[in-house]
Amino acid sequence: MAKQRxxxxxxxLAGLAAAMKLAEGGVEVDLMSLTPVKRSxxxxxxxxxxxxxxxxxxxxxxxxxxxxxTVYGGDFLQHQPPVKEMVEWGPKIIDLMxxxxxxxxxxxxxxxxxxxxxxxLFKRTAFAGATTGQQLLYALDEQVRRWxxxxxxxxxxxxxxxxxxxxxxxxxxxxxxxDLVTMExxxxxxxxxxxxxxxxxxIYGRSTMSMACTGSAASRVYQAGAKYGNGxxxxxxxxxxxxxxxxxxxxxxxxxxxxxxxxxxxxHDPRPPVxxxxxxxxxxxxxxxxxYGNLVPRDIATREIFNVCTYEGLSVEPDRMCVYLxxxxxxxxxxxxxxxxxxxxxxxxxxxxxREVPMKIxxxxxxxxxxxxxxxxxxxxxxxEIGSTRNQATNIPGLYAIGECDYQYHGANRLGANSLLSxxxxxxxxxxxxxxxxxxxxxxxxxxxxxxxxxxxxRKHQQTHDALLKRAGGGENPYLLHQELGNLMTRSATVVRHxxxxxxxxxxxxxxxxxxxxxxxxxxGHWTNQNVVFTKALKDMFPxxxxxxxxxxxxxxSRGAHFKPEFCAAGLTSTAPAERRHEAEAWCxxxxxxxxxxxxxxxxxxxxxxxxxxxxxxxDTSLIPPRPRLYGLVGGEMIEEVWKQRQAGRTPxxxxxxxxxxxxxxxxxxxxx
Amino acid sequence: MDHAATHDANSHSSHDHASAAxxxxxxxxxxxxxxxxxxxxxxxxxxxxxxNVISVLQRIAAKSKTAEGRAVPPVAWDCNCLEEVCGACTxxxxxRVRQACTALVDRLLEENPDExxxxxxxKFPVVRDLVVNRSRLFRALKKIKAWIPVDGYYDAGPGPRQxxxxxxxxxxxxxxxxxxxxxxxxxxxxKVELTRREGESDEQFAAREHEAFDRxxxxxxxxxxxxxxxxxxxxxxxxxxxLDALTSEGGIQVCGNAQNxxxxxxxxxxxxxxxxxxxxxxxxxxxxQWFDK
Numbered sequence: 001m002a003k004q005r006x007x008x009x010x011x012x013l014a015g016l017a018a019a020m021k022l023a024e025g026g027v028e029v030d031l032m033s034l035t036p037v038k039r040s041x042x043x044x045x046x047x048x049x050x051x052x053x054x055x056x057x058x059x060x061x062x063x064x065x066x067x068x069x070t071v072y073g074g075d076f077l078q079h080q081p082p083v084k085e086m087v088e089w090g091p092k093i094i095d096l097m098x099x100x101x102x103x104x105x106x107x108x109x110x111x112x113x114x115x116x117x118x119x120x121l122f123k124r125t126a127f128a129g130a131t132t133g134q135q136l137l138y139a140l141d142e143q144v145r146r147w148x149x150x151x152x153x154x155x156x157x158x159x160x161x162x163x164x165x166x167x168x169x170x171x172x173x174x175x176x177x178x179d180l181v182t183m184e185x186x187x188x189x190x191x192x193x194x195x196x197x198x199x200x201x202x203i204y205g206r207s208t209m210s211m212a213c214t215g216s217a218a219s220r221v222y223q224a225g226a227k228y229g230n231g232x233x234x235x236x237x238x239x240x241x242x243x244x245x246x247x248x249x250x251x252x253x254x255x256x257x258x259x260x261x262x263x264x265x266x267x268h269d270p271r272p273p274v275x276x277x278x279x280x281x282x283x284x285x286x287x288x289x290x291x292y293g294n295l296v297p298r299d300i301a302t303r304e305i306f307n308v309c310t311y312e313g314l315s316v317e318p319d320r321m322c323v324y325l326x327x328x329x330x331x332x333x334x335x336x337x338x339x340x341x342x343x344x345x346x347x348x349x350x351x352x353x354x355r356e357v358p359m360k361i362x363x364x365x366x367x368x369x370x371x372x373x374x375x376x377x378x379x380x381x382x383x384x385e386i387g388s389t390r391n392q393a394t395n396i397p398g399l400y401a402i403g404e405c406d407y408q409y410h411g412a413n414r415l416g417a418n419s420l421l422s423x424x425x426x427x428x429x430x431x432x433x434x435x436x437x438x439x440x441x442x443x444x445x446x447x448x449x450x451x452x453x454x455x456x457x458x459r460k461h462q463q464t465h466d467a468l469l470k471r472a473g474g475g476e477n478p479y480l481l482h483q484e485l486g487n488l489m490t491r492s493a494t495v496v497r498h499x500x501x502x503x504x505x506x507x508x509x510x511x512x513x514x515x516x517x518x519x520x521x522x523x524x525g526h527w528t529n530q531n532v533v534f535t536k537a538l539k540d541m542f543p544x545x546x547x548x549x550x551x552x553x554x555x556x557x558s559r560g561a562h563f564k565p566e567f568c569a570a571g572l573t574s575t576a577p578a579e580r581r582h583e584a585e586a587w588c589x590x591x592x593x594x595x596x597x598x599x600x601x602x603x604x605x606x607x608x609x610x611x612x613x614x615x616x617x618x619x620d621t622s623l624i625p626p627r628p629r630l631y632g633l634v635g636g637e638m639i640e641e642v643w644k645q646r647q648a649g650r651t652p653x654x655x656x657x658x659x660x661x662x663x664x665x666x667x668x669x670x671x672x673x
Numbered sequence: 674m675d676h677a678a679t680h681d682a683n684s685h686s687s688h689d690h691a692s693a694a695x696x697x698x699x700x701x702x703x704x705x706x707x708x709x710x711x712x713x714x715x716x717x718x719x720x721x722x723x724x725n726v727i728s729v730l731q732r733i734a735a736k737s738k739t740a741e742g743r744a745v746p747p748v749a750w751d752c753n754c755l756e757e758v759c760g761a762c763t764x765x766x767x768x769r770v771r772q773a774c775t776a777l778v779d780r781l782l783e784e785n786p787d788e789x790x791x792x793x794x795x796k797f798p799v800v801r802d803l804v805v806n807r808s809r810l811f812r813a814l815k816k817i818k819a820w821i822p823v824d825g826y827y828d829a830g831p832g833p834r835q836x837x838x839x840x841x842x843x844x845x846x847x848x849x850x851x852x853x854x855x856x857x858x859x860x861x862x863x864k865v866e867l868t869r870r871e872g873e874s875d876e877q878f879a880a881r882e883h884e885a886f887d888r889x890x891x892x893x894x895x896x897x898x899x900x901x902x903x904x905x906x907x908x909x910x911x912x913x914x915x916l917d918a919l920t921s922e923g924g925i926q927v928c929g930n931a932q933n934x935x936x937x938x939x940x941x942x943x944x945x946x947x948x949x950x951x952x953x954x955x956x957x958x959x960x961x962q963w964f965d966k
Binding site: 101522 | 737749831
């Protein structure tokens with residue numbers, strides 16, 4: 001048999017996990033990455049990685065409850081079988097990472113220690129100091145280096161993925177890449193291509209994401225015909241440190257320890273914050289949510305901070321949106337003891353001591369729940385059929401997607417410390433499926449394909465590149481255009497979404513996209529030309545930006561990270577018990593109606609002129625039936641009571657009904673509405 | 674006027690820098706490619722609040738004009754996380770090797786109000802401008818087998834139990850982000866820069882380069898990583914192999930104990946402690962081999 005190879009694009013947790021697992025299985029792997037893989041964005045994850053463990057089990061925890069937390073947290077917008085499989089692998093994945101040398105924090109008896117994270121009642125989160133992502137990535141980087149030393153893995157670091165190579169039968173046969181140093185464009189034959197390129201935060205200009213997170217690889221795959229799922233679901237973290245270059249995360253624990261959020265009552269009050277008297281400060285979270293104060297749920301905190309700065313014009317600074325997160329009233333010793341680490345980060349980057357001066361913070365785009373659509377094969381027990389060639393496969397045969405760039409695991413909202421798990425899991429689970437795919441390749445191995453297929457693909461990208469360098473351009477500056485794009489997207493498609501606003505933004509987005517075609521290059525050279533590489537990445541941000549905006553406009557509901565005030569189920573208003581009960585009944589009716597209408601994934605395909613065409617895919621919720629998320633809602637107890645009575649009255653008929661709908665093993669063939 | 678227009682204009686925060694200069698100078702040591710001469714170039718940047726050297730380089734790229742108004746290609750530089758955890762943006766800022774992301778403009782201008790000076794790292798071949806080729810650094814990690822040689826990736830239960838003390842020893846060493854600060858500051862670590870011979874293939878050139886790298890000093894980072902893996906209960910099973918590498922040509926014996934490495938490490942890794950431990954382990958290892966003959 002002809003020699004076979006797999007190309008992996010991206011060397012974060014997902015890409016490295018896939019690379020080492022394939023290498024172990026005897027597969028030759030090429031690994032292409034914009035940066036040396038050890039510098040991938042996975043290093044930025046701090047908190048930890050969630051799995052059920054021996055300790056939580058004794059408090060009643062189980063894989064099933066981890067599944068429940070994940071789909072409830074995700075507002076039921078994900079297929080449940082892949083999540084079930086993921087949480088079941090969780091404990092084994094932690095064991096593996098432990099064996100690979102990750103320095104997990106230890107209990108005094110020498111077991112792995114755990115902490116509690118949002119969205120669960122159990123201490124499921126294993127951690128390695130405050131740099132868990134870094135430590136996990138390094139362990140995988142080391143294993144990949146080991147295989148590299150043996151010649152099984154070949155790295156192409158400082159290479160840009162330009163696009164997949166798809167033959168006339170529609171099968172992916174490799175990809176085209178560009179050396180970022182020499183600018184050489186080369187075609188790579190591959191029997192499977194795995195895209196593991198991470199999130200697309202740079203579409204929002206500045207975010208908590210790294211500079212490599214342009215989304216360009218996912219966009220190029222999408223433009224080549226791959227489906228993109230739930231693009232409109234973008235997680236925004238409430239507290240980040242605004243910077244001129246990027247937004248860095250500030251942990252929620254600052255508020256947990258007593259931090260207060262406020263803005264001056266007088267817009268852009270120029271006085272130093274400590275000189276502003278109490279009476280002239282607006283503690284808007286405490287004012288509006290007397291019960292929860294500064295510890296309102298994450299999405300509410302995010303929305304309120306955003307509202308205060310944008311719609312109410314009360315940002316601390318006139319030229320930059322931010323509010324104060326104030327710890328200065330707390331004793332220094334307490335701060336050092338409990339918050340030392342995160343305060344040092346603030347001090348390091350802001351050059352200001354947060355023990356003396358209130359921190360300036362603002363919400364920041366943090367994670368893309370949406371991504372490339374991928375398939376799966378459901379097993380009889382409701383998990384995944386391991387080894388199926390469909391697991392993690394895009395709709396282009398031979399082309400796979402894993403990690404943050406797929407849409408599979410987090411639904412409408414990701415739980416903290418679940419992303420490291422989904423990245424490693426999807427990387428490991430894709431490997432046996434690819435090995436089976438390569439056993440029965442349609443039309444033979446990539447190395448047996450006509451060389452004209454590769455020459456043609458290489459030439460096409462070379463011509464695009466040369467044309468970009470040669471043309472006069474139209475005076476547009478790619479860096480400034482990127483800022484405009486970022487500001488537009490941040491303003492209209494993050495925390496609070498209004499249709500009229502987004503429709504206007506969509507028109508402006510199309511204008512920007514046209515202007516991006518007229519970028520003038522300030523570097524037309526043929527050596528380490530970062531200018532042309534950035535310009536190409538910028539152009540490829542627009543198709544995904546359109547997917548995000550169009551999907552958000554079309555989805556007339558509020559779900560997880562997607563919040564439209566016009567389509568939001570408010571709490572109960574009446575205080576009279578009978579009337580309140582009546583309102584709760586109506587609330588549940590509306591919830592059921594909305595579930596019927598909107599519990600489905602947005603699927604975008606790239607149409608004529610880069611216009612996304614949307615359709616919808618039903619979701620396998622056969623394991624855990626959808627239920628209302630009521631945290632913090634006025635009258636939640638009453639709604640819950642009504643809801644439970646309804647469910648009790650319906651079993652088992654409804655459950656069967658759900659089971660039948662979702663019993664379809666192929667989400668690909670699921671109906672589009 | 675919308676937020677887009679007000680937000681990112683080169684704004685001046687009235688209360689933060691009321692007395693500070695509006696514009697500051699940046700001097701960059703540029704080089705168009707390997708083997709090319711280097712030259713200084715001066716840029717002027719409008720001051721904004723919360724700037725670091727990364728945002729300075731972003732403004733330079735957006736302007737692509739020198740202080741004299743001459744159009745130039747953007748300065749090339751390397752970066753990714755911008756949180757001092759990936760190691761990419763390492764360069765010489767005002768003569769000191771460090772990450773550009775944590776180099777704050779306000780602090781730098783306090784040191785030297787006239788200008789900020791940017792140069793590429795001095796011990797690695799320049800690719801272009803501030804981008805250097807640090808592949809030698811990763812090569813060293815291969816030489817010392819910086820990994821845990823597990824049997825496989827199938828489920829085999831948890832790793833060995835370890836005390837909190839062992840974790841406390843390992844964690845700081847495991848934070849090494851391979852940035853190369855310790856190498857740039859080391860008097861014994863000298864630049865190895867090869868040029869490709871005519872007709873030499875990629876593979877031939879790489880092989881020749883690896884050979885040259887392996888002869889040069891391995892550096893503090895790799896010595897410290899050896900100690901990290903040799904202290905791991907599973908990793909210790911191959912401790913001898915790593916010590917073989919550490920005592921071969923370019924090994925720990927080259928260290929001149931200047932202690933610059935520990936002074937410049939951005940992660941404050943106790944590099945000299947690792948070197949001390951490695952020295953003792955290497956001596957015992959060599960003696961043991963000698964007696965076992």
